[in-house]
Amino acid sequence: MQGSTKADTIAAPTGRIAAMAAVDTGRMDEYREPRTGGAGSPDLLLDPDRLLRLAGASLMVLAPHPDDESLAAGGLIQRALAYGARVSIVFVTAGENNPWPQRALERRVWIGARQREAWGRRRRCEAGEALQRLGAAGSASVHWLGWPDGGVTWKLLADTATMLAQMRELFERERPTVLVLPDLVDRHPDHSALHVLTEMLFQELPASSRPVCYGYLLHGSSQPGPPHRAVFALNADERERKRAAIMAHGSQTALSRRRLLRFAADTESFAVGLDSHDLAGARLPWLPPRVLRPLLAMLAVDAAGGEKLRLAGSADANLFWRDGSPAARTARPMQPPYYVKLYCPLPSPWVFDGWGWCRFGV
Numbered sequence: 001m002q003g004s005t006k007a008d009t010i011a012a013p014t015g016r017i018a019a020m021a022a023v024d025t026g027r028m029d030e031y032r033e034p035r036t037g038g039a040g041s042p043d044l045l046l047d048p049d050r051l052l053r054l055a056g057a058s059l060m061v062l063a064p065h066p067d068d069e070s071l072a073a074g075g076l077i078q079r080a081l082a083y084g085a086r087v088s089i090v091f092v093t094a095g096e097n098n099p100w101p102q103r104a105l106e107r108r109v110w111i112g113a114r115q116r117e118a119w120g121r122r123r124r125c126e127a128g129e130a131l132q133r134l135g136a137a138g139s140a141s142v143h144w145l146g147w148p149d150g151g152v153t154w155k156l157l158a159d160t161a162t163m164l165a166q167m168r169e170l171f172e173r174e175r176p177t178v179l180v181l182p183d184l185v186d187r188h189p190d191h192s193a194l195h196v197l198t199e200m201l202f203q204e205l206p207a208s209s210r211p212v213c214y215g216y217l218l219h220g221s222s223q224p225g226p227p228h229r230a231v232f233a234l235n236a237d238e239r240e241r242k243r244a245a246i247m248a249h250g251s252q253t254a255l256s257r258r259r260l261l262r263f264a265a266d267t268e269s270f271a272v273g274l275d276s277h278d279l280a281g282a283r284l285p286w287l288p289p290r291v292l293r294p295l296l297a298m299l300a301v302d303a304a305g306g307e308k309l310r311l312a313g314s315a316d317a318n319l320f321w322r323d324g325s326p327a328a329r330t331a332r333p334m335q336p337p338y339y340v341k342l343y344c345p346l347p348s349p350w351v352f353d354g355w356g357w358c359r360f361g362v
């Protein structure tokens with residue numbers, strides 16, 4: 001699957017957007033953007049601005065933490081509101097597990113449950129102020145799921161069905177036509193786990209209720225080749241309001257002001273489509289040195305649940321390294337699509353993925 005472009009599924013959206021386009025313009029082919037082709041040229045297959053202008057448009061933004069909504073889509077949220085589209089923001093965690101800024105700002109070393117909770121409340125207030133500055137307070141519907149900050153991956157493994165049910169309910173309530181969500185290759189584990197969950201949800205959604213997806217990348221760099229990118233241009237006023245919204249997250253800008261304000265740029269860039277990253281073939285895409293392998297652990301998840309797998313040279317292993325040697329065995333056959341990632345369980349202040357989720361079986 002590596003290198004496959006999946007261009008057809010992106011170029012010809014089905015379901016709600018195609019139906020809306022047909023109603024609105026009478027021309028379903030409006031959304032079959034010409035592929036500009038050419039290696040390295042921008043390949044704008046879908047235009048979020050045009051989608052948000054359609055009657056009945058509904059934008060949903062999935063934010064693993066408070067601040068992701070402003071950083072990733074502060075411009076898009078404003079434009080959607082200006083067009084009269086419905087807007088919903090889903091904060092998956094309250095961002096309560098954020099020890100380094102909390103230590104610095106509160107001048108404390110030890111952070112217990114009570115302090116974490118208070119930090120989460122502070123971040124919720126900041127998010128409210130940010131939405132106010134984007135003009136979304138009162139007009140957007142805001143959802144707080146209360147999932148554990150820094151623990152979305154573990155919840156995904158242990159609580160897959162509950163999470164899928166919560167997301168399904170949200171989709172049924174908000175009926176998004178445009179969905180902004182973290183990219184699969186984002187190196188923050190809460191971000192990538194939320195993407196995996198959304199892909200699994202889409203497996204059970206009828207095509208008619210699947211929104212067009214725009215993936216944002218806040219940590220790490222995108223893969224070479226596909227995905228196709230949508231580049232959304234902000235006007236000067238939108239850019240200024242986006243900057244103000246980012247600054248409302250004072251707990252985050254205190255230590256990272258310059259890095260965060262880089263997102264208050266002229267454009268917001270998104271990977272178009274859920275399936276625009278094909279990272280895996282039949283075998284595991286990584287090949288860590290043999291000496292490192294006993295230190296690593298493997299996680300696997302499908303819609304029926306997750307497993308933490310021991311890496312072992314078992315003869316009946318059903319996941320293989322790129323060199324064909326046995327890697328791990330799942331307790332039950334995983335149903336496609338399923339997702340696998342590697343991680344290092346040794347204690348470390350470094351939270352980012354070294355070997356993020358790869359999709360198998362599609």
Ligand SMILES: [Zn+2]
Pocket residue numbers: 064065068188191
């Ligand atoms: Zn985040």
